[in-house]
Amino acid sequence: MHILILGGTTEARALAGLLHGEVRVTSSLAGRVASPRLPAGEVRIGGFGGAEGLAQWLREHAVDAVIDATHPFAERISFNAAGAAATAHVPLLALRRPGWVPEKGDDWHEVRSLEAAAGALDGLGDRVFLTTGRMGLAAFAACPQWFLVRSVDPPEPPMPARTDVLLDRGPFTLAGERDLLARHRIDVLVTKDSGGTATAPKLTAAREANIPVVLVRRPPVPEGVQVATTPEEAAAWVSRGPGRS
The missing domain is CATH 3.40.50.720 (NAD(P)-binding Rossmann-like Domain)
Structure with missing residues (x-):
């Protein structure tokens, strides 16, 4: 077979x-x-x-x-x-x-596309942790916020004007995600509903820090x-x- x-x-x-x-x-x-x-x-x-x-x-x-x-x-x-x-x-x-399911204390803003995620950022925060992968950054290119983009390989333009890139590959630990959010003064997280445990600690860290999450549903x-x-x-x-x- x-x-x-x-x-x-x-x-x-x-x-x-x-x-x-x-x-x-x-x-x-x-x-x-x-x-x-x-x-x-x-x-x-x-x-x-x-x-x-x-x-x-x-x-x-x-x-x-x-x-x-x-x-x-x-x-x-x-x-x-x-x-x-x-x-x-x-x-x-x-x-x-x-897929992921919200828990008590989560502040999730669920959307259906990357473009909708970009539009949802206004009023939520100014320092964005973007973990949607390097292929969809064009959707955020016109956003005025500062972005920390995490991806396995370096992203290519178009991307937001104010962007720092973090090259890393999961699985990620809760302690590491807590440190990352604090060190970069992140006040909003944008992610896709990938599910699984490898990248889920960022959601727990965001909940603990009372950081809103813009979640793109699959x-x-x-x-x-x-x-x-x-x-x-x-x-x-x-x-x-x-x-x-």
Whole structure:
């Protein structure tokens, strides 16, 4: 059995480790990170050329099932995967960590896009900790606030005029996030609803410091696609035989 795993997330790497040795596993990484953490099994890097290109790749490489374990905000890739799987008649599973849920004391301002997040900043704070990744900084380019941008690789313009860049990769600790917020005098946090534990400590640190959070909610999984919330659930889906309930 040949399984294609889309994505370089923590869950994707864990799933590849669970399946490696049991089935043939190929992990596909987008190539947006210069030095990605490589999973077990075969690895390919780069795009497929949209849904048509992915469907052709599935046929040419005799793929028996696709698991979309991309970042929850990789909306285009997820919809391409759904289209390609349907075209190639290959079972598809989406592996998505659960989203974050507010706790007592949180001051969350939930929005649906990066542009809406930029618009929500007025009146919330002047020193912004921006953790939405380096690809969406253009949405904040016209904002007058000062930004601390954290990303794995250096971002490129356009970006806010007043920006400091912090190159770092999670997981992050609560003590480290507390120190970062205090040291940079952060008074508002902007983040995406990535879910999981690797980057969640910033939310706890913001709650403790009474800092408001602008949270971009994730897009939905394509209609009709079955969802697993853990690598173990996804591995069990493969073991049962992809496409079976």
